[in-house]
Structure formats: C-alpha cells, structure tokens
Amino acid sequence: MPIESTLERIRNGIRTVMAQWSHHAGDIEQETILIQDGHYCGRRFRSAELEAVWFLEEEQLKLYHRDGSLLEVYSIEQIKELSRHAAA
Secondary structure, eight states: OOOHHHHHHHHHHHHHHHHHOOOSOOOOOOOEEEEETTTEEEEEOOSSEEEEETTTTTTTTEEEESSSSSEOOOOOOOOHHHHHHHHO
C-alpha cells in the first residue's frame, strides 16, 4: 500500500469536512496555491458551497461558506485524523 502524502491526507480530510457541512458531496472543484510576500503560505479549496483555506504557518484550516462567513476552524491534525477515519 503506497504511503499517502501529507497533502493528499489533508485533501481527503477536507473532502470529509465539506461533505459534513454541505448537501453536495465533498468534491473539491478548485484548488489554489497561496503565496504571500513571495513565499508559499497555504492552499485554498473550493466546492459548490464551501471554501476551505489551509494556513500553513498557523497549521489551521478555516472553513467558510461561499458568502464569506466563517463556519469552523480546524487544526491540521484534526483534518489528518478525519482523513484516517474516512480511509478506514
């Protein structure tokens, strides 16, 4: 069994979170790399109704409704754990 990369584990955890908060499946429709002052600082993931932003330095994932309202803040460890449970 191949070792799952950290990024793929985070994607899987985000899919799980999005599926919990949305009537749609947790499909990631768009993924964007975030750069600040020339340095990689995270990623943005969008679905039909939700947006998740992974802040690398803060080790947090913030989940937003597409209207911009903050729904939840997760630690990256929580997201990885959700990914492990989803894979089981």
